[in-house]
Amino acid sequence: MSAKLTLGPVLFNWKPETWRDFYFRIADETDVDTVYVGEVVCSKRAPFYAPHIPDVIERLQAAGKEVIVSTLALIMNTREMNELRETAGDRDLMIEANDVSACALLAGRPHAIGPYVNIYNEGTLKYFTGRGATRVCLPVELGRDAMTALVKDTPAELEVQVFGRLPLAISARCYHARAHMLHKDNCQFVCDQDPDGLEVETLDQEAFLAVNGVQTMSHSYQNLSAELAEMQSLGINHFRLSPHSTDMVAVAGLYRQVLNRALSADEADAKLAGLTNDAAFSNGYYHGAKGVDFVLPGMD
């Protein structure tokens, strides 16, 4: 199977028009095979851009992209539960589950499972493929050894995030609100001030994390450009780019060129560095190291 590039859901609180125009440009100009659309992080954000979702899906599908609707990772109240049930009730959509509740609602029909559901081993993977999961984006802390074991004998297409800040944690508490000394229930949507997350440094001014509402992410950008070929040889064929405010058309183009052997990973990395505000890259999880590490080829 040839390699597929996918674009994960926008994880940040972008202005509704920015969100819409981003996806229009993805539809019109970007060489990706699959696009995930939908709110994963905070249910309070969704109503703002929801009016644009039908147009976005239509435009993406018209451009030949496979569209998958992503769902919320942490469901804590009746409103969120009912919204998920409503989404899952639309049988025309391919849906990505990000909580076990969504896996349950989607059982018996083809669906995707995102990186927020803990599929760490072949027993769990087999359980979910037996209930209809056809695509599984692996949890971020799984590396090459786990991928090697999981890809064996599974009917599912496995997907790995290869670009973008890593989603590391999700909480009931909103750290964006807390950083602005606001209460979650009156957050004033301050997360919209940081289109790539609020950067978090140590007391010694070292870049560390990024806060995205109730989500905590890596400061570094995952970059598995140099690992694409090896993952393909293992049998992993779906590679996820997680959206940032940078030029994602350019980012996708670089990964496509690496997949096509038209560009070396080194050359791609040099260009990617210019597209990510020189944030550090990381690939440590893949190599069984700390997630923050960037392991040079052949050094693990």
Add this chain to the structure above:
Amino acid sequence: MNKALELVCPAGTPASLHAAVDNGADAVYLGFRDETNARNFPGLNFSRKELQEGLDFAHARGCEVFLAVNTFPEAGNPGPWRKAVDDAAALGVDCVILADIGLLDYAASHHPDLRRHLSVQASASNPDAINFYVDAFDVKRVVLPRVLSVPEIKALNGQINVETEVFVFGGLCVMAEGRCQLSSYATGESPNINGVCSPASHVRYEDEGDRMVSKLGDFTINAFDENEAAGYPTLCKGRFRAGGQASYLFEEPTSLNAASMLSELAAAGVTALKIEGRQRGRAYVAQVVAAFRRAADAVHAGEAVGDLGLQAITEGQAKTSGAYNKSWR
């Protein structure tokens, strides 16, 4: 209220197990000495022989024993986790506390009579997730993640048909449990895979003269003046800079104490109260268990829960009722 709140207490060692049992635990929970449980710390946990002795001691005194097998089995290596469940059944533990779906499936099909509880590490925070675990694996109790307020717990209990257990004292995860990779990002070792968070093997304290710096991996987690006590660098309880301000961005170095909310938790339909602290010594366990025994009995008798007198063991540690009180968020 016709049924008393059940008290589920930590046992990191045989000595702590004895202390918990002798001070009124209804159940103790513990793990094997390996990566199959979420408190895989040096010097803690039980061999098979120690578990057998602990079972004999507890059962003779009317106390149950729960075995936590609540990390996520390594891909390609299910053996140690399955063996933990097999041995639990063979030794006669009262239940296994599981998080991984593959392992729940294994336990339900190979040991259908071994009672199963859902670990907090499964992060089941809503009725559809919980009902899935009940329907698919016949779990009899769900340990709720520390993300829900008391009204949310009450609403949830109205939509599920399974016992719920909540943490009331000890360490406080501020992230949804089982869904946090902060530790492995900084150290390579995670709760889900290795059963550790912010492990001591990756902690350093650096005395810089005017300040003491605590580090986890390569990252400064906190820095203390000469007149401040240097706390342990648990990643989410550190001081960081965001938007130009240094603060305890995620949470202060605080721990959970929901003693004042036990009546509300009982009214919300909770079955059992869980005390965190398998890494704690027997004196701590004895004192906390005895205090919560008195509190649970008071709630059952319809009396007010007085001061638990736990200040001495939590000296210098701030306390919070966490997400049970919605304003925490």
